[in-house]
Amino acid sequence: MNLERIRACINLHAILRNLEDLGDLDDDARTLLAGHDLRIGMHVPGIEPLTLAVKDGAIRAKRGSEAGSLRLQFASPRHFNGMVGGSSMPLPTGGFKHLGFLKGNFAALAKDLEKYLRPGADDLKDPAFRDKNTRLTASAAMYALSEIANADPVGRQIARAMGEGTAVIEVPGVLAHAIQSKDGRLTTSRYEGQGAQAFMRFDSLDTLGQVLLGELDSYLCIGRGQIAISGRVPMMDNINKLLRMVSFYLA
Amino acid sequence: MNTYQYLNSRVIFERAAKVIPAGIYGHLGPAEGCFIPVEAYPFYAQRAQGAYFWDADGNRFIDYMCAYGPIVLGYNHPAVEAAARAQQEQMNCGVLPGEIMVQLAEKLVSLVDSADWAFFAKNGGDVTNLAVMTARAHTRRNKIIKFAGGYHGVSQWMQFIGNAGIIEEDVSSVITLPFNDAQAVEQAFKRYPGEIAAIIATPYHHPAMADNALPEPGFWPAVRGLCDREGALLIIDDVRAGFRLSLHGSDAYYGFKADLICFCKALGNGYNLSALCGRDAYKEAVSSVFYTGSYWLSAMPMAAALATLTELERIDGPGLMTRQGTKLTQGLAQAAQQHGYHLKITGEPSMWYMRLTDDDTGVLHQQWVSECVRRGVFFTNHHNLFINTAITDEDIAYTLEVAHDAFRALRGAGQKGSI
Numbered sequence: 001m002n003l004e005r006i007r008a009c010i011n012l013h014a015i016l017r018n019l020e021d022l023g024d025l026d027d028d029a030r031t032l033l034a035g036h037d038l039r040i041g042m043h044v045p046g047i048e049p050l051t052l053a054v055k056d057g058a059i060r061a062k063r064g065s066e067a068g069s070l071r072l073q074f075a076s077p078r079h080f081n082g083m084v085g086g087s088s089m090p091l092p093t094g095g096f097k098h099l100g101f102l103k104g105n106f107a108a109l110a111k112d113l114e115k116y117l118r119p120g121a122d123d124l125k126d127p128a129f130r131d132k133n134t135r136l137t138a139s140a141a142m143y144a145l146s147e148i149a150n151a152d153p154v155g156r157q158i159a160r161a162m163g164e165g166t167a168v169i170e171v172p173g174v175l176a177h178a179i180q181s182k183d184g185r186l187t188t189s190r191y192e193g194q195g196a197q198a199f200m201r202f203d204s205l206d207t208l209g210q211v212l213l214g215e216l217d218s219y220l221c222i223g224r225g226q227i228a229i230s231g232r233v234p235m236m237d238n239i240n241k242l243l244r245m246v247s248f249y250l251a
Numbered sequence: 252m253n254t255y256q257y258l259n260s261r262v263i264f265e266r267a268a269k270v271i272p273a274g275i276y277g278h279l280g281p282a283e284g285c286f287i288p289v290e291a292y293p294f295y296a297q298r299a300q301g302a303y304f305w306d307a308d309g310n311r312f313i314d315y316m317c318a319y320g321p322i323v324l325g326y327n328h329p330a331v332e333a334a335a336r337a338q339q340e341q342m343n344c345g346v347l348p349g350e351i352m353v354q355l356a357e358k359l360v361s362l363v364d365s366a367d368w369a370f371f372a373k374n375g376g377d378v379t380n381l382a383v384m385t386a387r388a389h390t391r392r393n394k395i396i397k398f399a400g401g402y403h404g405v406s407q408w409m410q411f412i413g414n415a416g417i418i419e420e421d422v423s424s425v426i427t428l429p430f431n432d433a434q435a436v437e438q439a440f441k442r443y444p445g446e447i448a449a450i451i452a453t454p455y456h457h458p459a460m461a462d463n464a465l466p467e468p469g470f471w472p473a474v475r476g477l478c479d480r481e482g483a484l485l486i487i488d489d490v491r492a493g494f495r496l497s498l499h500g501s502d503a504y505y506g507f508k509a510d511l512i513c514f515c516k517a518l519g520n521g522y523n524l525s526a527l528c529g530r531d532a533y534k535e536a537v538s539s540v541f542y543t544g545s546y547w548l549s550a551m552p553m554a555a556a557l558a559t560l561t562e563l564e565r566i567d568g569p570g571l572m573t574r575q576g577t578k579l580t581q582g583l584a585q586a587a588q589q590h591g592y593h594l595k596i597t598g599e600p601s602m603w604y605m606r607l608t609d610d611d612t613g614v615l616h617q618q619w620v621s622e623c624v625r626r627g628v629f630f631t632n633h634h635n636l637f638i639n640t641a642i643t644d645e646d647i648a649y650t651l652e653v654a655h656d657a658f659r660a661l662r663g664a665g666q667k668g669s670i
Contacts, residue, residue, distance in 0.1 A: 158413040197612045219273035223264055223281040225289045231612040233285055233633060234460050241413035 005046060006151045008077035010249055011084040012042055012050050013063065014143035015117070019052060021139045022113050023059040025132050029112055030057045032105040038098045040106070041069035042090075044080040054101075070095030070102060124213070134209035135175055141212065142169060142177040144250060145242045146186040155245055160184045162238040165197035167231075169239070171205050179239060186242075198235040201228045252656045254625040259307040260294035278319060285633040291621035299326035301641040304629070312629040313646050317637035320491055320516035320602075323572075324562055325641025331520045331558045338554030349550035355557045359528055362560060364503040365487075365512050366528035370537055372547045375490030375515035376404025378527040379451065381542050382511045383408065385529070386449035386484040389536035394443055396450040396483075398430040400458030403451055403488050430456040430464060433473035440481045449484040449511075450474060454492050454501030455599065460613075460633045462606070463598030471507040484510040484533070490525070493517055495601040495637070497569050498560070500528075517563075522555035563640075569601065572638040575647065576600030579638070582651045590658035592619075604635040618664065622657035 022029045034057040042050045049065040071094035074080040082088030092099060116136045123129050149159035162181045168191045170176035176191035202208040207226045210216035221227040229236050267274040275294060277283055286292035293306035302325055304314050317323065324331060342349055356369040372378050383395055395408070403409045407421035428435040440447060456464040478485045487509035489501045494517040497504035502512060511533060515525035529537065577600040587594035587607065598604045607616040620632040628650050630636060
């Protein structure tokens, strides 16, 4: 098992992808994005590229490569993981006119994201901060779940056992992620409200946040009705197995 | 119909939350037990009698889970309780076993076609695990075949990769094949010549959360023949079905003979006991396995088991449960039809599985089952259900009334868009 590669998949398609959500949630991020129009392509050997399209004060993340991007090439998954961890730099191989954005605004965005994903204890006392922390952590976990299911050998076995269909993890009216299982591969996306077979519903964003932070026991939450599972239970059972693996990889 | 509230259950659960993992862990708990939606279900029982139990709020339920199988004659059956009490007054847990152990083994050997001996333990998983160890001891081979969805307990080898605490090495010697596919079994023997110690299977396929399947004609004779040809043992996990289909073993019921057969659940009508039975050829192998437990030879559950088997024989328990199960399942399916739904019944009538097929998610079925529970009929939505011999025609009639009312509630909720 190539742990560096799996971590790189998660860092690319779950953590950096999260800049999309950060741009939607955070005023500081929107300010950093305002007035810019560019695409940043992240290329890691052996992993599907990620394109971050910056426009109108927002970021949209998309799998795959797009022409005309600021192209960031990494020598290896280890090199890419090093950049995410702050110990190495990418090699720009195209779109050099956007290097200023990369070094300035993009670096600040990444720092902003890190602040929400690795908060200090005091940060979490602020309800507004905690709200964003929960949304961004949930998003990272849901996208990481699919990466693990597609890249980790045990994750692949779990994904194959899931059967085809869509599982939804949501706080109704607040946030909803869909995890689609097809041909033994999982894909995470925002849930649009139709076509799912299994459901995990949290009664509030606060409950979701406490579960993600390890402050609440999810099994007790089920007994208390704070988490409601319904529909195809085996599918959700396998999602739970993958979520346990997410904790390991994101720790 | 009135629907139940569970205030005391919730108060107790909050106390439990402080001192017991998950509040209630395992299959009796709200998570593993698939209490969906959770507010429809009681959490704690206060007492039980015959076909019923009463929860911590005093609500009465007809128990179609029969404690997940053990209650076969109804709760507190007088003959079983009298035998258990009499044995308790003599001795229960001691430094030597009682003669009752021999009497019970003699009874099993006389009743069960494939039993030349009996080895006692406590839970079903104790004896499925022992069966596999015995097969490995006898054959000196590693690999085990099981069928996808089959449940054989919670030992590591019986679990699945990705389950908490399970590592790949735990399950690497287990080959999983589709039930009713003798060709797949033959191919596995070809792929692993001389490596397969045993096949372990339930007599018919009764996985949770999936339609149950009876053995197709020719399946068991083919598997039996392959085991004989390849020198592998055929282990029948009769923990769930044992004594609900036949007192002679479910292998006998389906017309074949196991090498080793595992019993638990119905054996003691709620007293904790399991038994591995087998043919003479494997008696030395099972003796050679290092396997024991502090309470395994306790006498009281053995007295209860002897009384249970005697009573089941006297009243033809399996026949009675099959008749009652047939009446009930036909009534439930008709009730569904009258309300415009399709309730699919699979498995054997004495321990049937059911699901509404009108949506592909299971949500509708979960909702209907929960409406039955709120009205005093304890079904689960994910598992096969069970009949016991205390369930009367009146109980079945009441259950059907509840089923109709639950369908009406379902229709009403659907019209309001809340499903």
